[in-house]
Structures are given as structure tokens and as C-alpha cells.
Amino acid sequence: MLSFSQILGQEKAKRFLKQVMAREKMPHAYLFTGIAGVGKTSTAMALTMALNCDSSVEGDSCGKCPSCRKMISGNFPDFISVSRRPDKNNILIEQIKDLNRELRFAPVSARYRVCLIQQAEIMTVEAANSFLKTLEEPPPGNILILNTVEPRDLLPTIVSRCQRVSFSPLPFKDIADLLAKERNVDKETAEVLAKVSGGSPGRALKMSEGNFLEKRQEWLLSLVNLPGLSKEKAIDMAFEYAEKDKKKDTERSGSSETGVPAMLAVWESWYRDLLVVRAGGPAHLLINADFSQKLKKIAEKAIIKNLIDSVLAIDRAQQDLSRYRNKKLVMEYTVLRLKHLADAHGA
């Protein structure tokens, strides 16, 4: 997926980038915002390829010239991607210093060098300040792109120096079609995955590969069974999930579709579904449509305020997890809170 035309959706972002490419003086810094897996990195690569293509057509790369071929084979020297090292939680100042050193030399072979910072919001304060200097006076021939989910987590001085390019979640139908085409997934499963992905084709594809569907079943059942558990058992469950996730963190980098963040997203979708059922909303609005009977049964007895509080508790957990290291504590608090709110239903 390296040319603009191969990226699913994001027509507005693509159109904007093609327009700025045609300008005599192209702005040098961009802030790509949007949920994970929505196409930010693919678009940064497509931009790199189009900018350096020898025979581009209507702003898109040809895919055949020497420059495009290098990009496709992963041997293009002027595309730099900076991301968190697997054993670290942040992008460190050393990494930005290395980058700044590299940028001082002219691009190796191409017209433009593109440098992409992945998850820019996890730069340390020192790293962000060092990067800010580069943003203020970038050496010529360099395009800087920052990827982020939430621009509010970045220094305002960084945000104000970048052209903002927003990436929107895709319609569920487009993602379901993609899954059916690329992964041969049956219609019902494709719809569930598309909805649970929150409009992210990247996440949906990843979820279709692993054992996400079985995990989701397990997570939803443990949530449904929560009111019947003793406090001790509930805490055990919270610890078990946090512990498994810690192991996964050290085993491999990158976001996993079967880790705690994915579980919390599934739990959140459950409470949203209960609210939809309680409000008498139509069945097609349900994310977990394959659980509609169970949802109906639980929603009948549910207290609306407690459902809303449950969504808020999960929101809070998601924020806490991205800020603090202590997963166990966050999970213990969250599971007990959800249990307390569900117990009140008498379910």
C-alpha cells in the first residue's frame, strides 16, 4: 500500500497533500491525526513516493521508476521513521539528536527526504524540545511528519508549527468489504470486526489474523459473569489480565489486538450496546450484534446511570493506562468499579 490510490478512504487528506505538493514552496511540517491503523503511516509513505517519483501522474507515484521501486522494496534511503524502542515507553532525546544529525546532510538520492515520527505524543519533554528546534529551522529538502492520535498531548508550540491533516475513521461497510476481500472472512464476522475496530482498517485486519475473536468472547463472558464473582475472584481476574499483558509487552513491540487496551475497547463497546438496547435503538447500531439476545436480557434490568458510569470508568482506565505504568492497580480499580456498578442491577 504505497501509492495514494491504494490507500482506503481518506480522500480529503490525500487531496490536501496532492495540492500542497503542487505548490512552489511546499510546507515542511505536518501533523497527521487520527486513530491507530487508519492510514497515517501508509499516507506518509505514499507522500514520500509521490514526491520523489520520476514520472508521477496527477500527484500520485507511478510505482515503476527507480525511485518508486526503491521505496516499494524498502530500500529508499530518504525515508526515516522514528518510533519508540521496543523496551522503552517513550521516544528519547538520543533518538531525536540522532535524527537531527542525519537531517543536517542533504538527502541521499532524492529530491525530498521524509522523516516520520510515530506516536509523536510519547516523545519525552527533552525530546520534544529538541525536535521543536528542528521544526523551527529545518535543513532544506526535509519534510517532517508527526503521527499522533490526540494532538492535545503534544506541545502547543509543536502543533502550531505543523499543517494539520486529519484522518477519519472509515465507514464500517468499507472495512467489512475489505475484510471479505482480503481475508476471506464471512459476512457476520466481518461486520463485528469492522465495528469493533472503530473504523480502523489496520486494526480490523490485525484482529482478523490472530485469536482476537476467541479473546473477545472470553472478555465479554468475564464481564457478564462479573456480578456473580466474589471480590477476591474479581481482583484475581484483574491481576491475571494485567500480568498477561505485561508479558506480551516484553515479548514484542507494537500494539497488540489481544492486550488490555483491546479488552477495554471491547468492554466499552458492550456498555454502549446496553445503552442502545435500553434506549430502544435499532439492532444495526449494535457493535456486538452476535450477542444481541444476551444484551437484551441484561439491558432490561440495567440502570442507565450505571451503564454510563461504566463507560466513564473504562474511559478513565484507558487514559490511566497510557500515563501510568501500574497496570495492576488500574485494572484492579476498574474491575471492582465495574463489578460494583453491575451488582447494583441485581443481575
Ligand SMILES: [Zn+2]
Ligand atoms: Zn515513480
